[in-house]
Amino acid sequence: MEGILFNLEGVNGQLEVYENRIVIKRKGAISKLTQGFFKGDKEILISRISAIQLKLGTKWTNGYIQLTLSGGNENTKGLFDATKDENTVMFDKKYNDEVIKIKESIYELIERNTNSNNTMNISSVADELMKLKKLLDEGILNEDEFQIEKNKILNK
Known part of the structure; x- marks a missing residue:
């Protein structure tokens, strides 16, 4: 198993970024209040991510960083609804710079994954x-x- 590229200790959970997936872990009281007491870790394949919404923390x-999945149904009504979204991790403003780097890195991983699949x-x-x-x-054909x-293969 490859190592963690990025790790974010959020307010309502932990975000771990790997080469091919992202894991959202729910730990702590706020996480249990917003996500429920019985949810386990969530793994999201990088290839499933279609967009990332980022709202930087303020005073x-x-x-929050919210992952949009192909065919997903994430909340789009701001911070309060984002706290309930299972693909969202909230964070303190002191992590703003780190989360910007995480977002950029995820997009790079998506692009690398897409190019690899095309190859x-x-x-x-x-x-x-x-x-x-x-x-x-x-002479078989x-x-x-x-x-x-040939046309069948090229038009797949």
Whole structure:
């Protein structure tokens, strides 16, 4: 298991950032009040994150970092509702700079993950086309069959 890249001790939980996932742990009284007493740790794959909302802490209010997931239904009505959202960690203003770095790093991980997946898709398409060409060369497929199968692979 790879190590933690970032760790944020929030007001209503702890945020741990790994290379391929984020773990939100709920510890402490405020966490239990806002999230319930029986919720366990939540793991979110980096590839599932579609957006990050960040509100920096001020002299009067805590900040929060909220992860939006593909197909998710996060609260969007500000700090009070964010405290109840399971994909949100609130933090003290003294962590503002750290949370900005965490947000930027998560976006870098998302981009790296996306580029890695695209590279894998391209190489698997190339492999399929090479196999198909071999079948054509060996006479197992004729030219029309080859073109039909090639179009199927390229239009996935």
